[in-house]
Amino acid sequence: MTQEQTLWQFIASQQDKLLAQVGQHLGLTFLSLLLAIAVGIPLGILISRRRRLATPVLGIAGVLQTVPSIALLGFMIPAFGIGATPAIVALLIYALLPIIRNTYTGITGVNPLVTEAATALGMSKSQRLFKVELPLAMPVIIAGIRTAAVINVGVATLASFVAAGGLGEFIFGGISLNNTNMILAGAIPAALLAVVLDMAIGYVQRSGLRSFRKLLYAIIAIAVALAAYFLWPLGTKNKLKIGFTPEFMGRQDGDLGLRQVYGMQLSPVVVSDAIMYKAAQEGKLDVISGYSTDGRIKAFNLVVLQDDKNIFPPYYAAPIVKSETLTKFPGLKEALNLLAGRINDSIMTSLNYKTELLNQTPEHVAKDFLLSAGLYKASKNGTKGTVRIGSKIFGEQYILAEMYRILIEGNTDYKVETKTGLGGTKICFDALMNNGIDLYPEYTGTGLLVLLTPSQKVVNEVSKDSQKTYNYVAAQFKKQYGLEWLNPIGFNNAYALMMRREQAEKLHIVTISDLKAYLNKK
Amino acid sequence: MITLSGVSKSFGTHKAVNNISLQANDKEILVLLGTSGCGKTTTLKMINRLIEPDAGTILINGNDIRNSKPEALRKTIGFVMQHAGLFPHYTVAQNIAVLPALLQWDSKKTKNRTSELLEKLNLPQNIVSRYPHELSGGQQQRVGIARALIANTPVLLMDEPFGALDTLTKAAIHNEFKSLDELTNKTTVLVTHDVQEAFELGHRICLMDKGQIVQTGTPAEMLYHPANDFVKDFFASSRLVLEYKSATLQDILPFLKEALPPEVKGAANVWQALQLLSSENKYSMQYDAVMQAFSQYRKLQTA
Numbered sequence A: 001m002t003q004e005q006t007l008w009q010f011i012a013s014q015q016d017k018l019l020a021q022v023g024q025h026l027g028l029t030f031l032s033l034l035l036a037i038a039v040g041i042p043l044g045i046l047i048s049r050r051r052r053l054a055t056p057v058l059g060i061a062g063v064l065q066t067v068p069s070i071a072l073l074g075f076m077i078p079a080f081g082i083g084a085t086p087a088i089v090a091l092l093i094y095a096l097l098p099i100i101r102n103t104y105t106g107i108t109g110v111n112p113l114v115t116e117a118a119t120a121l122g123m124s125k126s127q128r129l130f131k132v133e134l135p136l137a138m139p140v141i142i143a144g145i146r147t148a149a150v151i152n153v154g155v156a157t158l159a160s161f162v163a164a165g166g167l168g169e170f171i172f173g174g175i176s177l178n179n180t181n182m183i184l185a186g187a188i189p190a191a192l193l194a195v196v197l198d199m200a201i202g203y204v205q206r207s208g209l210r211s212f213r214k215l216l217y218a219i220i221a222i223a224v225a226l227a228a229y230f231l232w233p234l235g236t237k238n239k240l241k242i243g244f245t246p247e248f249m250g251r252q253d254g255d256l257g258l259r260q261v262y263g264m265q266l267s268p269v270v271v272s273d274a275i276m277y278k279a280a281q282e283g284k285l286d287v288i289s290g291y292s293t294d295g296r297i298k299a300f301n302l303v304v305l306q307d308d309k310n311i312f313p314p315y316y317a318a319p320i321v322k323s324e325t326l327t328k329f330p331g332l333k334e335a336l337n338l339l340a341g342r343i344n345d346s347i348m349t350s351l352n353y354k355t356e357l358l359n360q361t362p363e364h365v366a367k368d369f370l371l372s373a374g375l376y377k378a379s380k381n382g383t384k385g386t387v388r389i390g391s392k393i394f395g396e397q398y399i400l401a402e403m404y405r406i407l408i409e410g411n412t413d414y415k416v417e418t419k420t421g422l423g424g425t426k427i428c429f430d431a432l433m434n435n436g437i438d439l440y441p442e443y444t445g446t447g448l449l450v451l452l453t454p455s456q457k458v459v460n461e462v463s464k465d466s467q468k469t470y471n472y473v474a475a476q477f478k479k480q481y482g483l484e485w486l487n488p489i490g491f492n493n494a495y496a497l498m499m500r501r502e503q504a505e506k507l508h509i510v511t512i513s514d515l516k517a518y519l520n521k522k
Numbered sequence B: 001m002i003t004l005s006g007v008s009k010s011f012g013t014h015k016a017v018n019n020i021s022l023q024a025n026d027k028e029i030l031v032l033l034g035t036s037g038c039g040k041t042t043t044l045k046m047i048n049r050l051i052e053p054d055a056g057t058i059l060i061n062g063n064d065i066r067n068s069k070p071e072a073l074r075k076t077i078g079f080v081m082q083h084a085g086l087f088p089h090y091t092v093a094q095n096i097a098v099l100p101a102l103l104q105w106d107s108k109k110t111k112n113r114t115s116e117l118l119e120k121l122n123l124p125q126n127i128v129s130r131y132p133h134e135l136s137g138g139q140q141q142r143v144g145i146a147r148a149l150i151a152n153t154p155v156l157l158m159d160e161p162f163g164a165l166d167t168l169t170k171a172a173i174h175n176e177f178k179s180l181d182e183l184t185n186k187t188t189v190l191v192t193h194d195v196q197e198a199f200e201l202g203h204r205i206c207l208m209d210k211g212q213i214v215q216t217g218t219p220a221e222m223l224y225h226p227a228n229d230f231v232k233d234f235f236a237s238s239r240l241v242l243e244y245k246s247a248t249l250q251d252i253l254p255f256l257k258e259a260l261p262p263e264v265k266g267a268a269n270v271w272q273a274l275q276l277l278s279s280e281n282k283y284s285m286q287y288d289a290v291m292q293a294f295s296q297y298r299k300l301q302t303a
C-alpha cells in the first residue's frame, strides 16, 4: 500500500471487499427492517385497539431507542453471540419505535366518521382494519418505515463491531489505520445507501400506495431476495472461528504479516476489540488478535500463541505531545516523565486486569498505583491553564490518561481535562494535530506502522528491538509532525494471537506455526 | 317495521335519550325532528347497534335486534351518515359498492345497480371514477345515499342526509327522493333539524326535545293539534308555509272548484301546486280556486 493512493485506486483494489460489505450492509438493514415491520405493525395495531397499552409500549420502544448503539450491541452478545444475529436484533430494536409509533398514529388518526361508516356498513373489525384503517394509515406507516430504514443504514455501520460485516469494516478499519481512503470507501456508500433508500421509500409513499396487500407483496419480495443474499457465507470457513480487529486486519504486524510471513490465508471475521475477548471466552470465537498486556488474557484464561517468526515486535508506550505545547506549559514534560520506566509488563497487565475483570474504575486503579509507587500528590487545584489528555477506547489507555491527570494536577499548576474513549488511532492523532487534545499515550509500533508507514525495508530494520523503533519514531515524529515522544513508560506492548487456554492445550497449539499446521490439516 | 319501547341512553350523567317509544311502519318515512343535541342521532344509531341502549328494547319486524350479530344486522340496514362519511381512498364506484363487495355480488350486477342509482339520484355517470374529495358536498351526500340504497335493505336510516345542500337544491331533491321506488318497500327513519324538510319528506313526524318525544303524528296533526305549547311554538315561525306543505292536493280535492292543469297534478303538496300555478299568469283562476279550497280545508282542521 503506497501512501499516495487515491480513493479511486483504493476502491478499485478492494472492490470485492467493498461489494461484499455493501451486500452485507443492505442485508443487515433490510432484514432487520423486515423483522421490525413484522413486529412493529402488529404492535402498532394492537396499541391502537387497546389504547391503555399505548403509553407503556411506546415508552419502552422509546427507551430502547435511546440506548447507545454500541451498548446495545454489547448487550446482544451474551444472548446472541457474535455475527449477523446480534446486529440484526439490535437494528430491529432501533427500527421498532418509528414503525410502531407511525402505525399507531396512522390508525388513530383516521377520521372517526370514516371508521364509523365502515362499521355501519356491516364490516367486521378485521374488514375495517384491512379495508379502511390500514389503507388510510398507509402513508404514515410508510413514513415510519422510511425513518427506520435511514436510521438502520446508519446504525448498521456499527455491525462490524460484532463481526456482522457491513461498511463499518472499512469505516472503523480506516479510523484505526489512519487510512482516509478506507474511511471514505465505507462512508460514501453508506451515505449513498441512506439517500437512495430514503428517496425510494419516499417515492413509494408519494405514489399513493394504499393497499396493504401490495405493501405485503413488496416486503415479501425483498425478503426473498435477502434470504438469498444471506445464504452468502458471512463468516469464516476455517476449522476455528477467527476474529480480528479492523486495525489488526490492515497492519503489517497483523493479518498482513500473518499472510506474508506465516503464509496463513485466514478468513477472519472483523470484530471490535471491545467485545472480542469476551467472545473468545464464551467460545463464540476461537482465535483472536489482541494486545500482549491486556488484562483479559489473564482474566479470561486465554493463552498467547508464541510468535515463532517474529512478526509482532514489542513496542514501547509513551505519551506524545506537540513541541509547542511543552513550551506553552513549562513543567509539563517533567510531570509526565515521572511515570517513565515505572510500569513494566506484569504491572501493566495486572492494572488492566483490575479494570477489566475486577471492574475497578480507571481512576481508582490509577490512584492506587501512584500511591504505592510513591508518586501520588493531591491536586493543587491549579488555575494556570488546562491540559487536555486524550485516550483511545480501551482500558489501558484510560488508566494511563488518569495517571497523567493525577501527576499533572499534583505537580503543576495546570488543570486537566480528559477526553477519553476516542474511537481509534486516527481520531486521537487528528485531535492532537488539530489541537483538540494536548497529549495521549501512543505505542511506537502504531506510530511506525500506522502513522509513519515507511518502506518495508525500514520497518524490518528498525523493528528489530524496542529501543531502535522508539528512536526512529521519535526522530521522525519530531521532523514530520513537530511532535515529541516523551520517555517510554516501561512496558512493552505487542500484538498477539490468542486462544482459550484449554482449547489450545487440547489441540496442542503453542506457536502460530502450530496453529497454521492445525488449520491446514485435512 | 321498527319498534322502540322504553329506550334510554346516557353518556355519563347526561341522558341523551330518555325512555322513548316509537314505531316506524313499513313503506313509511318517519322523521325524527328536533333541535341540535336533542338525541336524534343517538336514537338512530341505536337502531343499527352503533350505540347500545342502556334500557329498553328495539324490534325490527318483531325481532329483537340484540338477537342478531351486529355485522349481520347492519348489512340489512342502509345507513346514511350525517356527513356522508365516504371512504376517502375509494372511488365513488368503490364507495357505492362497499356492501355488494361484502355480500360478494358479481361485478356486473353491482355495476348495473350503481348506474341505475346514479341516474335516480341525479348524479352524472362519469362521477364513478372520481374520489370523494373531488365532489361537492351535495354530491358526496348523494353518493352516501346511493351507498345506503344499493343493496335494497328493508330498513333505511338517514342522519341529516341533505344537510349539505342549499335550500333550492334541497327542495328539488326532496321531490325526487320521496318518489324513489326504492323507498316504497322499506321502513325509513330520517333525522333532521329542518322543519320544512320534515314536512316535505315525512309521512309522520316525531318531535323530540331533550331526549324525549314530545309528539308523534302526521304533519297536519302536528300543526293543527299540537300536544302542547312547545310543539306549537316549534312550528310558529314558519307556520304559514308549513300549513300549505302539510296539505296534499288529495286533502283539498273535495273543496276544489276548478280542474287543475296536468303539470300541477303531480305536485307533492298545496304549497308546490301554488308555486307552479303562480308562475303562469294563465292559471290565476286555478290559483284562486286552490287558495279557496285550502281555506275551507283549513277551517275543518282547526274546528
Ligand SMILES: Nc1ncnc2c1ncn2[C@@H]1O[C@H](COP(=O)(O)OP(=O)(O)O)[C@@H](O)[C@H]1O
Residues within 6 Å of the ligand: B011, B016, B034, B035, B036, B037, B038, B039, B040, B041, B042, B043
Ligand atoms: N359519544 C358521546 N359521548 C358523550 N356525549 C354524547 C355522545 N354522543 C352524543 N352525546 C350527547 O348526547 C346528546 C345527544 O346527541 P345527539 O344524539 O348527537 O343529538 P342530535 O343528533 O339530536 O343533535 C348531546 O348532548 C350530545 O352532546
Ligand SMILES: [Mg+2]
Residues within 6 Å of the ligand: B037, B040, B041, B042, B082
Ligand atoms: Mg345529530
